[in-house]
Amino acid sequence: MAATAAARPLVSVLNVESEGAEGDSNAIPLPDVMKACIRPDIVEFVHANMAKNKRQPYAVSKKAGHQTSAESWGTGRAVSRIPRVAGGGTHRAGQGAFGNMCRGGRMFAPTKIWRKWHRKINLNQKRHAVVSALAASAIPALVMARGHKIESVTELPLVLSDGVEGVEKTSAALKVLKKVGAFDDVEKAKKSHSIRAGKGKMRNRRYVSRKGPLIVYATEGAKLVKAFRNIPGVEIACVDRLNLLKLAPGGHLGRFIIWTKSAFEKLDSVFGGFEKESLQKKGYVLPRAKMVNSDLARIVNSDEIQSVVKPINREIKRKPLKKNPLKNLGALLKLNPHAKTARRMALLAEEQRAKAKQETLDKKRKEPKENKDQIKAAGKAWYKTMVSDSDYTEFENFSKWLGVTQ
Numbered sequence: 001m002a003a004t005a006a007a008r009p010l011v012s013v014l015n016v017e018s019e020g021a022e023g024d025s026n027a028i029p030l031p032d033v034m035k036a037c038i039r040p041d042i043v044e045f046v047h048a049n050m051a052k053n054k055r056q057p058y059a060v061s062k063k064a065g066h067q068t069s070a071e072s073w074g075t076g077r078a079v080s081r082i083p084r085v086a087g088g089g090t091h092r093a094g095q096g097a098f099g100n101m102c103r104g105g106r107m108f109a110p111t112k113i114w115r116k117w118h119r120k121i122n123l124n125q126k127r128h129a130v131v132s133a134l135a136a137s138a139i140p141a142l143v144m145a146r147g148h149k150i151e152s153v154t155e156l157p158l159v160l161s162d163g164v165e166g167v168e169k170t171s172a173a174l175k176v177l178k179k180v181g182a183f184d185d186v187e188k189a190k191k192s193h194s195i196r197a198g199k200g201k202m203r204n205r206r207y208v209s210r211k212g213p214l215i216v217y218a219t220e221g222a223k224l225v226k227a228f229r230n231i232p233g234v235e236i237a238c239v240d241r242l243n244l245l246k247l248a249p250g251g252h253l254g255r256f257i258i259w260t261k262s263a264f265e266k267l268d269s270v271f272g273g274f275e276k277e278s279l280q281k282k283g284y285v286l287p288r289a290k291m292v293n294s295d296l297a298r299i300v301n302s303d304e305i306q307s308v309v310k311p312i313n314r315e316i317k318r319k320p321l322k323k324n325p326l327k328n329l330g331a332l333l334k335l336n337p338h339a340k341t342a343r344r345m346a347l348l349a350e351e352q353r354a355k356a357k358q359e360t361l362d363k364k365r366k367e368p369k370e371n372k373d374q375i376k377a378a379g380k381a382w383y384k385t386m387v388s389d390s391d392y393t394e395f396e397n398f399s400k401w402l403g404v405t406q
Contacts, residue, residue: 012155013261016176017163031267032274034138034157036131037289040253046129047244047251049119057113065106070097128287131271133247142254147210149188150256152181159259165222173227185256186212189233209233211249213256218263239263239270
């Protein structure tokens with residue numbers, strides 16, 4: 001066990017009782033819980049459901065909107081069938097009532113106190129969420145991303161000597177925070193105190209402010225509880241009763257946590273390890289990460305993987321373009337080889353028809369002029385016969401149109 005502990009990273013303990021904030025010579029190993037996998041999806045889910053468990057039921061009055069003697073006028077009066085206030089002599093008479101679309105009516109689907117207000121959460125899920133929040137608090141990037149001012153802090157996790165649990169006065173607590181470089185975060189929380197936007201300011205939620213550091217102690221009844229509780233933004237928690245609502249406010253990972261040495265050492269017994277069960281939580285072991293190394297690109301490009309994978313297929317196989325056989329002769333011949341002969345025969349027949357037609361026309365055009373004169377004279381004779389045989393010559397208008405004289 002000693003060899004295993006020596007191989008683990010060490011966390012220095014800051015001695016707040018001395019003048020400077022130097023690290024103790026007895027540095028302590030990093031608990032396994034700080035190396036657990038970080039699951040923001042579980043943290044968000046558990047936080048959202050836990051936050052619902054402190055709600056109080058509310059509902060509108062059961063009689064709201066129905067405290068009037070309204071009755072529908074029925075059909076036949078050219079108005080809607082909504083119930084209307086009875087009586088006369090006032091503006092209210094005849095006005096619609098009861099409906100959610102009416103002035104003074106009830107709301108749609110009036111709220112009831114028997115709504116499902118609270119949520120049950122799997123115990124293992126809650127434990128996983130707390131473990132993820134603790135692991136995220138040891139990563140400076142996540143703590144800074146959450147908005148905490150930790151530029152002056154020497155290292156994360158920030159562990160103080162057990163002497164801080166004996167601090168009784170708030171003035172002494174402020175000195176401790178300044179000594180370890182955590183006072184900037186307290187100042188940020190203090191300056192952020194402002195009036196809430198929206199109607200919450202009318203509902204006993206008038207002021208809002210940012211969160212400061214969380215102080216985690218181990219000894220029951222420690223004096224530091226009264227010393228730190230009046231500092232804006234600072235919250236206190238016992239290591240045996242860590243609450244996700246404090247570890248990840250709003251469901252956001254990366255709370256700035258200040259540990260006492262005894263509380264930090266107690267984490268292994270509270271949460272156990274990856275193979276060792278917890279002493280306080282029956283049968284609980286820390287969740288293992290699905291991948292020891294999450295750098296997927298490095299894994300894929302490693303020599304071990306590249307030596308067994310198939311080589312890159314450089315051959316490009318493009319899908320052939322489908323051609324319409326009604327428009328493309330090559331596609332048609334694949335389907336019907338006789339189409340070429342049929343088309344050739346059709347072209348020859350067309351050529352012969354055109355040739356015969358041309359010969360007929362040439363023959364007609366080469367007829368002698370005498371035949372044409374005879375045909376023309378016969379036509380004129382027939383026209384005169386038609387005019388003489390008709391009765392239209394009796395009418396003057398028709399005579400002019402026909403070009404004859406009586």
